[in-house]
Every structure is written in C-alpha cells, then in structure tokens.
Amino acid sequence: MDIVVAIFGEGKNLDALQMAARTVAVFFLALVFIRISGRRSFGQRSPFDYVVAILLGATLSRVIVGASPAVPTLVASLVMVVIHRALAWACVHSPRLESLAVGVEREVFRDGQFNRKQMSAALITRTDVFETARRELHTLDLDDVQLAILERNGQVSLIRKRTSSGAH
Template sequence: MMDAFYVVFGQGRELDPLQMGLRSIAIFVIGLALIRVSGRRSFGQRSPFDSVVVILLGATLSRAIVGASPFIATVVASFVIVVCHRVLAWACMRSRRFELLVGGTEREVYSDGKFHADEMHAALVTRTDVEESVRQKTGSRSMDNVAAAILERNGEVSVIRKRA
C-alpha cells in the first residue's frame, strides 16, 4: 500500500512534475477540508489571532507539495494547527479575559476633536495613520465631521461620524 503511495506521490525532494502536481491536488483538497474544520472565523475576521492560522497553514502545507517535509507528517501538523485554533476560539468565546489576552482590545485613538496620544503610542499608530483612514472612509481631509476613530482588533480604523 505504501509502495503505491510513494509511486504516485513520490518521496523526499526527488519529485517529478507529475508527482508534485498530484501532491498539489491532494494538498488543495486537504487544505479545503482543514479550512472547513477551522471555521469561517480564521478566514473572515483576519485578526492577528486568525492570521496566524492562515500563515502557518500556507507555510506548512507548501512543504508537503515540494517534498521538503514528509507528506503525512505535514498534513498531521496542519491538522494540529487547525485544532489549536478551534480550541483557542472556543476558549475565547467562554472567557472575556482569555479573549482579551489572545485577541487584544480596540483602542479609541481620536474623539471629541482630540487625538489620544497614549492609545496611539500603545498601538504604534501615528496621527497620519488615523488621518489617512479618515480620508479613505469619509472622502474628506477634515476631521471636523469625525466623532471618533477606533483602532479595531484587526488593525483597521473605524470612523464614527458626528450626527448632523
């Protein structure tokens, strides 16, 4: 059985184009299955917590395609990464403290006509970063119509406009 596996998928770094192509198809299907196990969260919200899964899966699964690591071991490692993500996401749902530890918190970087230097410093965000987000979201160079700007956990700046 394993001999047939090695004939079809190759072994080590000595892979021909057909074997790499077949590995690519297999990893594509396995990757889709892992994404389904991981859930929509890891590919929808794009928080740093979720991005780690995407980066690790890409890096790990690519090793199986090119033969840099054993095929089965790489798939198992990828599955473990996805299971860890699911367990951490479940724990975040159950504990606000754990969620803050893993996912962080949003920071109000601007409100009532003032930039909040302490929040901006803690998040390593500059005034220019906030102003750029305001221009992109409002289409205006002015901060006059902005009630607040909040740096969200996913790194985006939400802009809340003043009521007219």
C-alpha cells in the same frame, strides 16, 4: 502502496506530475483544515487568525515540495487548526482570554482630540487616522468625525458626528 508512491512520490526527488498531484491533494486537505478551523481564520483576520493562516501555508507547502514527510506534516497541520479552533472556542467563553489572544479595540480619537496614550500603545499615527478619513469619508479633515477606533484587526473605524436632525 506502490501506486501512492508512484502518484505522489517520496522524499525530495519529485517530478512535476508528482508535485502537481501533491498540490491537488494538499489544496483539498487545506480546504478541509480551514473548514475545521472555522470562518474566523480568513474572515475576521486578527493577529490570532493570521498565525494559523501563515503557519498552515508554510507547513503545507513543505508537503507539496517534499521538504518534510507528508503524513507527519499533515498531522501537524491538523493539530494547528484544531488548536486554533479550540482557542477560538475558549475565547468565546472567556473575555479575558479573548483580549489576550485577539487583542482589544482602542479609541484613538474622540471629539477633536487624539488619544496619544492609546495611539502610542497601538503604534498608530495621526496620519493613519487621516488616511482612513480620506479613504472612507472622502475628506481631508476630521471635522465630521466624533470617534476613531483602532479595531482588533488593525483597521480604523470612523464614527461620524450626529447632525442636529439625528441623521448620519
């Protein structure tokens, strides 16, 4: 046990090498926790997923700097990712729970008309949609856009109008 204290330190009185040792250990433990949590944590990036990412980072940083006891803080981090994984599993099996936890996509533009009700509910502006058109389609207008959808991750997807030949 003395060797563990010598390497990782105890409490808030840590030297640079002990903090470095904690950083290495926490890095690999965080990697394990993220693997337990699943790919959604950093792949899909919905608000549901950001919660675990932010809390995990904040909690594990306390272990590195010695602001909280290491073992209880690591256990709390593990509990956090297990809850995330369980909730993600439950969302797969319950569309209603999924819409509550992750949200729903919103149609904010269709056939030349903005849907003010959906835009207001999502706190998105016309400028946000035009910005996406400039970035994604390299155009200043929405003439070629049939549909704009605010996705659950906060990004706007633009669906082009079909041409008479059926091509995009």
